[in-house]
Amino acid sequence: xxxxxVKDRILNTASRLFYDQGxxxxxxxxxxxxxxxARASLYNHYPSKTDLLLAxxxxxxxxxxxxxxxxxxxxxxxxxxLLALFDFRIHRQRSSGYRGCHFSKITAETSDDEQxxxxxxxxxxxxxxxxxxxxxxxxxxxxxxxxxxxxxxFLLLEGGIALGAMYRNSQDADRARKIVENLL
Amino acid sequence: xxxxxVKDRILNTASRLFYDQGxxxxxxxxxxxxxxxARASLYNHYPSKTDLLLAxxxxxxxxxxxxxxxxxxxxxxxxxxLLALFDFRIHRQRSSGYRGCHFSKITAETSDDEQxxxxxxxxxxxxxxxxxxxxxxxxxxxxxxxxxxxxxxFLLLEGGIALGAMYRNSQDADRARKIVENLL
DNA sequence: AATCAAATAGACTGGTCGGTCTATATTTTA
DNA sequence: TAAAATATAGACCGACCAGTCTATTTGATT
Numbered sequence: 167x168x169x170x171x172v173k174d175r176i177l178n179t180a181s182r183l184f185y186d187q188g189x190x191x192x193x194x195x196x197x198x199x200x201x202x203x204a205r206a207s208l209y210n211h212y213p214s215k216t217d218l219l220l221a222x223x224x225x226x227x228x229x230x231x232x233x234x235x236x237x238x239x240x241x242x243x244x245x246x247x248l249l250a251l252f253d254f255r256i257h258r259q260r261s262s263g264y265r266g267c268h269f270s271k272i273t274a275e276t277s278d279d280e281q282x283x284x285x286x287x288x289x290x291x292x293x294x295x296x297x298x299x300x301x302x303x304x305x306x307x308x309x310x311x312x313x314x315x316x317x318x319x320f321l322l323l324e325g326g327i328a329l330g331a332m333y334r335n336s337q338d339a340d341r342a343r344k345i346v347e348n349l350l
Numbered sequence: 351x352x353x354x355x356v357k358d359r360i361l362n363t364a365s366r367l368f369y370d371q372g373x374x375x376x377x378x379x380x381x382x383x384x385x386x387x388a389r390a391s392l393y394n395h396y397p398s399k400t401d402l403l404l405a406x407x408x409x410x411x412x413x414x415x416x417x418x419x420x421x422x423x424x425x426x427x428x429x430x431x432l433l434a435l436f437d438f439r440i441h442r443q444r445s446s447g448y449r450g451c452h453f454s455k456i457t458a459e460t461s462d463d464e465q466x467x468x469x470x471x472x473x474x475x476x477x478x479x480x481x482x483x484x485x486x487x488x489x490x491x492x493x494x495x496x497x498x499x500x501x502x503x504f505l506l507l508e509g510g511i512a513l514g515a516m517y518r519n520s521q522d523a524d525r526a527r528k529i530v531e532n533l534l
Numbered sequence: 535a536a537t538c539a540a541a542t543a544g545a546c547t548g549g550t551c552g553g554t555c556t557a558t559a560t561t562t563t564a
Numbered sequence: 565t566a567a568a569a570t571a572t573a574g575a576c577c578g579a580c581c582a583g584t585c586t587a588t589t590t591g592a593t594t
Contacts, residue, residue, distance in 0.1 A: 195580075203541080203542090206542075215582065274450065277372060287516065320513075321522060325505035329505070331457055338501070341498075354570080389573085390573090
């Protein structure tokens, strides 16, 4: 019943390389070398490079929300959780060298793949919905209505992360957090 | 003194392909074929693919600000110009199939190139400075101080464009514009 | 101890990559 | 009109690409 250690090693290595270097510049040979597995093992578990990409996106998405929910869980109020969204992403950006959002990155690399597009959209939709729910649950100053506030938070956060990838720092995401703090 | 038509054709074709498909998936052969020029002509004008990339970034940056300034020029007030920043970018996104910011895109594709990084940073810095100047010139409700307002506008706009690339629409950039409208 | 699935090494395919080179033709300039 | 610069076609290079295949070895289950 336990998953193959080899399969995990393949996906872990591929995920790291796809995110750190980019999907197209990462060759099958490099994955095989760095995962230290046999060529046939890779093609046994993932019939094509595209399958590997989709598995990377799916697992990243699942782990992303699982980690986020664990990060938010101990916090008592929706307001704190909303601000922690910024902390969560800023922390992850810092510790991954400011390479930006996984899903934004792959979008920039793939122009026409519908399966990729659908996954990216689903990821962002789910994150947006999470923000909307938190805003609804949060007490806030109603200078903005719930929907507008949620959109503002979402856009400020995504903008901050996107700029962080271009500047290789978190100054804009930090600014975004402060702006939201004053908005809540 | 006039620039070679061939050189222009090369850069035009490369630029289109780099933006539409991505840098790494665009091969020299495709550029040669679609620009309908000889292989040696390309390497005569651009000694390497990297030179072509840097020329693409430089020319895109120059044309971008030139177009923007022309777009803003007829508008009478700084407030209108600030809102027109959204119109300008939304319009360009719509007519280019929502592929996102050129500079964000190339950042996602290149992980370690210092020359690319420097150009991306310079482009965003200049745009940020332009917004700061417009905010300073604009009459506004001072619900936020100048610097915070400028950052908010910048982040909302960049966030809206980034999400537009992932959704292939302008709904978030449109929302961002409305939010800023109520902020000014 | 026999079996069978999973993993291994590595040769091999057809194709593309970025880049070089030779040789000829066209255009610009002097 | 001669010389010089620019453009052309296309062969060629070593390297790498994604993916296939054969043959052998390992390790768990029966």
